[in-house]
Amino acid sequence: MSVESLKSLFDVAAVILLFLTFLAGAGVLITGNIINALQAERLRQFDKDLTEAKTELGKQQVRAANAERSALEAKQTAESFEKDIAVADQKAAEATQKAEAERLARVQLEEAMAWRRLSAKQQGKIADDLKGFQVARTWIIYNLNDIEAFGFGADLASALSKWNPTEPEPIMKMAEGPVPVGKNQPPSRGVFVSTTGEKSYEIAADALVKALRLLGFDSARSSVPAIREQHPTSTIFISVEPRPEGPQGDAKLKGNLVR
Numbered sequence: 001m002s003v004e005s006l007k008s009l010f011d012v013a014a015v016i017l018l019f020l021t022f023l024a025g026a027g028v029l030i031t032g033n034i035i036n037a038l039q040a041e042r043l044r045q046f047d048k049d050l051t052e053a054k055t056e057l058g059k060q061q062v063r064a065a066n067a068e069r070s071a072l073e074a075k076q077t078a079e080s081f082e083k084d085i086a087v088a089d090q091k092a093a094e095a096t097q098k099a100e101a102e103r104l105a106r107v108q109l110e111e112a113m114a115w116r117r118l119s120a121k122q123q124g125k126i127a128d129d130l131k132g133f134q135v136a137r138t139w140i141i142y143n144l145n146d147i148e149a150f151g152f153g154a155d156l157a158s159a160l161s162k163w164n165p166t167e168p169e170p171i172m173k174m175a176e177g178p179v180p181v182g183k184n185q186p187p188s189r190g191v192f193v194s195t196t197g198e199k200s201y202e203i204a205a206d207a208l209v210k211a212l213r214l215l216g217f218d219s220a221r222s223s224v225p226a227i228r229e230q231h232p233t234s235t236i237f238i239s240v241e242p243r244p245e246g247p248q249g250d251a252k253l254k255g256n257l258v259r
Contacts, residue, residue: 115243116148116217126160130204142239143241190241217252
């Protein structure tokens with residue numbers, strides 16, 4: 001190959017190299033711009049995401065603060081409710097206590113005024129306690145128009161059916177007089193038992209008084225014994241006087257146990 005051919009070849013090669021150099025520079029420039037644009041876009045997206053994250057964080061902080069405030073308010077409200085409930089419970093307890101005290105006072109008043117009566121069980125106990133005594137006649141009396149005493153006398157008659165009792169007989173008791181105002185002796189109250197004096201009847205009368213007392217009824221031996229000459233038949237006398245003040249029967253026994 002001649003020198004001229006080599007020179008032409010080298011010239012062509014130089015042109016090609018120059019073109020490739022230009023092409024490489026253009027490629028570097030274009031790709032650099034593209035990379036820069038992509039990086040700028042990524043940076044903008046990062047800034048946007050960071051801004052949104054900061055905004056969301058701020059919102060969450062606000063929500064957290066609101067939730068904390070709401071929780072505090074709820075706690076305060078619950079505490080207020082608890083106080084109200086405690087006050088209401090206290091008032092309810094006081095009302096219950098007051099109602100119970102009023103009920104107890106009413107029961108005590110009713111017991112203090114309730115008429116004397118002997119239940120079937122009490123009548124049976126008296127009959128069982130006195131079954132060992134033989135009594136030919138039992139005379140039951142009460143003050144005229146004292147319906148409560150009549151009812152109790154009738155119960156006694158049922159309990160003492162083995163003692164041959166009379167039906168409760170009304171009598172009129174009058175205090176001796178006239179006496180100055182306020183000087184009348186208070187009436188006797190309760191049940192008083194006397195006899196015509198026989199020893200066995202005296203023992204039976206004591207047993208009757210004891211049986212009545214064990215059931216909570218005021219009872220005693222009479223301080224005025226019966227006159228034997230006026231009652232030829234051996235007799236136990238039961239005088240049912242006006243009701244004693246205060247509880248009688250089971251109510252009195254319950255009160256004694258409390259005390």
